[in-house]
Amino acid sequence: MTAPHPRAPRDSGVRERLARLVDRLPRPMRRWVLRIGVRMPMVAWLTVMWLILWGDVTLGATVAGAIVATGCYAAAKLPRMPIGVRLRPLGIVRVVVVLAYDLLVSSVHMAWHVLHRPGRARGAVVAVPLQTESDLLMAMTAGGLTMVPGSMVVGLNRDEGVLYVHGFPLHDERSVEKLRRDVRRTEELFVRAFGTAADIAGLNGGTPERVPAPGGRGADGGEG
Structure with missing residues (x-):
């Protein structure tokens, strides 16, 4: 009986598909997508912290948290988070x-x-x-x-x-x-x-x- 081939990690397959999808975009749009992509995890984390402090997980609180997180990110010039997160x-x-x-x-x-x-x-x-x-x-x-x-x-x-x-x-x-x-x-x-x-x-x-x-x-x- 032949040993089964080791399966590639699912995360690597997802990254490859995303990379191929981004490569198909026009260069200006590709640059914009990459800029947004590396910043989204940090904004998402700040939004989660906002919801925890607010103590109320609603659509309005989530939207407000995302707006505040984006503003804080831009004002403080926080470092970009790797997409690997x-x-x-x-x-x-x-x-x-x-x-x-x-x-x-x-x-x-x-x-x-x-x-x-x-x-x-x-x-x-x-x-x-x-x-x-x-x-x-x-x-x-x-x-x-x-x-x-x-x-x-x-x-x-x-x-x-x-x-x-x-x-x-x-x-x-x-x-x-x-x-x-x-x-x-x-x-x-x-x-x-x-x-x-x-x-x-x-x-x-x-x-x-x-x-x-x-x-x-x-x-x-x-x-x-």
Whole structure:
């Protein structure tokens, strides 16, 4: 029995068909399509962030978010995102649902500590190595964490792929480890929603060796 031929990745076939389709266009239109294509993923991501902050996924909110995202993109002159970035609808829905849940739970948790344990609520800055090497996915992870009460990204080492996250409240090493798990879970959500096949493979492969694993700063009870 002959072994079956390995199947080519579906993503590569889609890219080839799109490339052939674009090549058939007239040169001015081809240039315009390419310019729009490399910018659409960034605009789409900004629109998703707008909907999460707005808390209402409607046609009007989506159109308004797309307009605001396009305006911010043009005003800030943001870098173009490679076309290789993937938009996975199921993963995007998962990001929205999980972040909305985290917003609710963290808000209640923060309020309880502030009202019932104001003198014992302490914060800390914790260094968390990331697994992705994509600048965009790092930025998405940082944005998602900062949206949730009780966690705020205060620094990012792009060369080593380390996020510095201020967590509140943090009382002991157990709460520090929980913050690290939350950061890695948020990273995985965005990678599986927007990452390429290589990004997801990197997630499954574990943390790169080039990334150090420093401990938290101030986790022993000092104020963050």
